[in-house]
Amino acid sequence: xxxxxxxxxxxxxxxxxxxxxxxQGNKWTVYLFLxxxxxxxxxxxxxxxxxxxxxxxxxxxLLNPTRHTWVGLxxxxxxxxxxxxxxxxxxxxxxxxxxxxxxVGGGLGVALLLNSKFRGRGIARALMTVPWAAPGVAVALxxxxxxNAQYGIVNRVLSxxxxxxxxxxxxxxxxxxxxxxxxxxxxxxxxxxxxxxLAALQAVPKELTEAAAVDGASRWWTFRAATWPIIRxxxxxxxxxxxxxxxxxxxxxxxxTRGGPDGSTxxxxxxxxxxxxxxxxxxxAAAIGVVGVIISLLLVTANLILTRRAEKEDAR
Amino acid sequence: MKTGTIxxxxxxxxxxxxxxxxxxxxxWMLTTALTSQENLFGDSLQFLPDFSQLSVFGEALxxxxxxxxxxxxxxxxxGTTAVSIVLAVPLAYALSRFSFxxxxxxxxxxxxxxxxxxxLLVVPLFSIFQDFGLLNSLTGxxxxxxxFVMPICALILKGAIDGIPRELEEAARIDGCGPLTILTxxxxxxxxxxxxxxxxxxxxxxxxxxxxxxxxIFDLEKRPGSVGLAGFIGELGTPLPTVMxxxxxxxxxxxxxxxxxxxxxxxxxxxxxxxx
Numbered sequence: 173x174x175x176x177x178x179x180x181x182x183x184x185x186x187x188x189x190x191x192x193x194x195x196q197g198n199k200w201t202v203y204l205f206l207x208x209x210x211x212x213x214x215x216x217x218x219x220x221x222x223x224x225x226x227x228x229x230x231x232x233x234l235l236n237p238t239r240h241t242w243v244g245l246x247x248x249x250x251x252x253x254x255x256x257x258x259x260x261x262x263x264x265x266x267x268x269x270x271x272x273x274x275x276v277g278g279g280l281g282v283a284l285l286l287n288s289k290f291r292g293r294g295i296a297r298a299l300m301t302v303p304w305a306a307p308g309v310a311v312a313l314x315x316x317x318x319x320n321a322q323y324g325i326v327n328r329v330l331s332x333x334x335x336x337x338x339x340x341x342x343x344x345x346x347x348x349x350x351x352x353x354x355x356x357x358x359x360x361x362x363x364x365x366x367x368x369x370l371a372a373l374q375a376v377p378k379e380l381t382e383a384a385a386v387d388g389a390s391r392w393w394t395f396r397a398a399t400w401p402i403i404r405x406x407x408x409x410x411x412x413x414x415x416x417x418x419x420x421x422x423x424x425x426x427x428x429t430r431g432g433p434d435g436s437t438x439x440x441x442x443x444x445x446x447x448x449x450x451x452x453x454x455x456x457a458a459a460i461g462v463v464g465v466i467i468s469l470l471l472v473t474a475n476l477i478l479t480r481r482a483e484k485e486d487a488r
Numbered sequence: 489m490k491t492g493t494i495x496x497x498x499x500x501x502x503x504x505x506x507x508x509x510x511x512x513x514x515x516w517m518l519t520t521a522l523t524s525q526e527n528l529f530g531d532s533l534q535f536l537p538d539f540s541q542l543s544v545f546g547e548a549l550x551x552x553x554x555x556x557x558x559x560x561x562x563x564x565x566x567g568t569t570a571v572s573i574v575l576a577v578p579l580a581y582a583l584s585r586f587s588f589x590x591x592x593x594x595x596x597x598x599x600x601x602x603x604x605x606x607x608l609l610v611v612p613l614f615s616i617f618q619d620f621g622l623l624n625s626l627t628g629x630x631x632x633x634x635x636f637v638m639p640i641c642a643l644i645l646k647g648a649i650d651g652i653p654r655e656l657e658e659a660a661r662i663d664g665c666g667p668l669t670i671l672t673x674x675x676x677x678x679x680x681x682x683x684x685x686x687x688x689x690x691x692x693x694x695x696x697x698x699x700x701x702x703x704x705i706f707d708l709e710k711r712p713g714s715v716g717l718a719g720f721i722g723e724l725g726t727p728l729p730t731v732m733x734x735x736x737x738x739x740x741x742x743x744x745x746x747x748x749x750x751x752x753x754x755x756x757x758x759x760x761x762x763x764x
Contacts (some may be wrong), residue, residue, distance in 0.1 A: 208578060213601060213639070223615070223616070285503055302743050302746075309696070313718075323528065420606065445699075458611060465603065465604065468603040472603065
């Protein structure tokens with residue numbers, strides 16, 4: 173201990189001297205490293221975002237995208253007085269909440285399942301990434317086929333056991349389309365939280381859970397007391413990521429139902445794309461998109477605040 | 489840990505069920521491709537692939553523009569990987585090793601890029617690309633895709649560089665190396681696993697991308713695989729086994745590379761996304 177105390181300051185002094193020298197000589201070096209990526213992101217994300225914001229205050233048609241008529245808040249007042257848009261908001265909310273709870277909860281379950289040594293665990297972990305890697309378009313294609321009213325495997329198997337949907341309609345039924353899309357989305361989402369949580373579980377000290385087991389604690393109690401506090405920050409980040417990813421998700425819904433039937437699967441992203449490229453109303457589409465980004469921002473802020481508060485409570 | 493035999497059996501059963509769920513749709517894609525048209529629409533399900541139908545893959549490849557689509561996907565993905573990595577490496581290095589004004593701002597900016605839906609920026613990018621003649625071109629897709637996946641690559645690489653002891657750089661600096669030499673000669677060779685993980689992510693982000701491709705590309709022969717494949721949905725002219733064969737060939741590279749790289753991808757993403 174004494175030795176370390178003696179050595180450490182000297183090392184860090186030397187480090188500071190060297191860094192200081194290089195920092196003086198190359199004050200701008202860091203900005204040279206930053207510049208390419210920063211310029212790129214400003215050009216391809218910042219500028220379009222600003223233009224989107226501007227478009228949301230205009231009436232602009234896809235057929236003549238360079239001609240804008242300034243209309244102030246008209247687009248916003250129009251979408252917020254439209255009951256259809258509230259339907260879209262509710263659908264988005266349901267979609268996001270189910271995705272977050274399902275993917276993180278399911279992922280945690282799978283992670284706990286895989287969190288013990290058994291033969292073939294590496295292979296199991298690798299195979300689990302399949303849904304995550306599969307291209308969305310291919311997933312939409314196979315899901316559409318599996319859910320086909322007459323010949324799809326889902327309906328065939330369900331009607332074997334007497335549970336088939338009426339007329340076999342799934343993706344064309346207002347009752348079953350959203351659940352079907354949600355299940356497909358969850359299938360694609362769950363591997364990521366599962367694998368990240370499996371990694372996080374490695375940080376839980378084995379002695380702790382073993383001691384609890386020896387003391388006769390129930391599994392649930394062991395989980396609450398020993399495991400949960402350690403993986404909670406990871407769960408928080410994953411919940412945020414899943415929320416953002418599910419708000420962004422486009423091709424699965426677009427290709428499976430186009431937001432239909434009767435708007436029962438229309439999320440914000442679907443709504444804005446349809447407004448822009450089917451209704452050719454870029455101004456309205458932009459306004460819907462801006463509302464979507466604001467919702468995402470609120471989610472991120474809420475997540476950060478809740479995480480901070482939890483950390484503070486832990487520190488107490 | 490000591491667990492009872494019953495507990496263990498239940499666990500293995502659980503793992504098998506989860507794996508079955510994870511892999512089944514892909515298996516069903518293959519089985520559908522390897523089922524004759526009559527059997528697909530017959531009275532009973534055919535649960536096993538019929539390998540006498542293997543010629544369907546050859547048919548799929550020779551059909552229309554399928555080969556061209558896959559080639560386009562490859563070109564777009566390779567381009568996106570190159571642009572993303574070249575931009576992400578210096579960004580990651582700056583974020584990991586320097587303290588500078590506006591660092592928090594850069595971090596927030598990267599987070600913001602993760603929140604923007606592609607479908608949102610597709611409208612303004614459409615008009616920007618129109619002005620610069622980037623519509624209906626693979627280059628345009630490379631540029632658009634890179635903007636979305638480069639921040640993820642940067643976060644992965646930052647996590648990796650964070651893990652390299654500074655003493656190594658110190659030694660190189662004493663020997664008179666500049667920052668760029670330190671980055672390319674000292675850091676990059678040490679983060680090869682994370683670098684390849686970032687490359688895999690960038691490549692298959694572009695490979696899987698659909699919104700930009702379907703909006704920005706008009707010519708049939710310039711389509712990437714994702715758009716070509718999506719065109720089969722609801723279209724009746726192409727036999728279903730052929731469609732599924734195309735889908736399978738389009739899916740397989742993505743799945744295979746993730747199987748191979750998932751260890752690095754996950755550790756990279758965990759380091760980047762969860763810790764930072």
